[in-house]
Amino acid sequence: MKRSQYAVIGLGRFGSSLAKELIQLGYEVLGIDKSEEAVDEMSEVLTHVVAADATDEEVLRSLGIRNIDCAIVAIGDDIQSSILAAILLKDLGVKQVVAKALSELHGKVLQKLGVDRVIFPERDMGIRVAHQLVSPNLLDYIELSDEYTIAELSVPKRLSGRTLKELDPRAKFGCSVVAINKRTSVIIAPTAADTLDERDIMVVIGTNQQIESFENEVSR
CATH class of the missing domain: 3.30.70.1450 (Regulator of K+ conductance, C-terminal domain)
Structure with missing residues (x-):
């Protein structure tokens, strides 16, 4: 049986810990971040890593994001980018979209957008979430x-x-x-x-x- 493929958008502390644990559990992980530095740090760890803007629909299409089983939006401190990325992932037909919320209000907005699961990093560690996802x-x-x-x-x-x-x-x-x-x-x-x-x-x-x-x- 084909193993699920994951994409983690935003490779900060939370996103990188979640992505590393998914790799440890034996899954393929595509990492996406605007920061070249963050991408370089994870280049030897994840299956694929790309420096890209996840709020650009054409970029996501070119990465074949619609073939991903589960995409996790773990963008650090940019609520607008987080919301835009979540909207695009849902529109592009990603099977499961999970997103990190920076506040209760942000979480409510993500839920209204139809995000399958909203994570609050203060309550949920990346390692724990990785195990729950798989x-x-x-x-x-x-x-x-x-x-x-x-x-x-x-x-x-x-x-x-x-x-x-x-x-x-x-x-x-x-x-x-x-x-x-x-x-x-x-x-x-x-x-x-x-x-x-x-x-x-x-x-x-x-x-x-x-x-x-x-x-x-x-x-x-």
């Missing part, structure tokens, strides 16, 4: 340290009715389900006999690699 079942992702992660994973329909013993994340992947958030209650320190239902939320702790392996199993 896994539909990953609801939240927090690095506890360089090695350990805690993640929230939504239970898909195919795992409904399975017990934790059947899933056995500890033995198969090395990670532990420390809580199950059900619609009416939360089970803390669940036992092997506890049953999962569709849309339950599993709170999982483990190393980054363990979480990623378990996440892949849940999402497949």
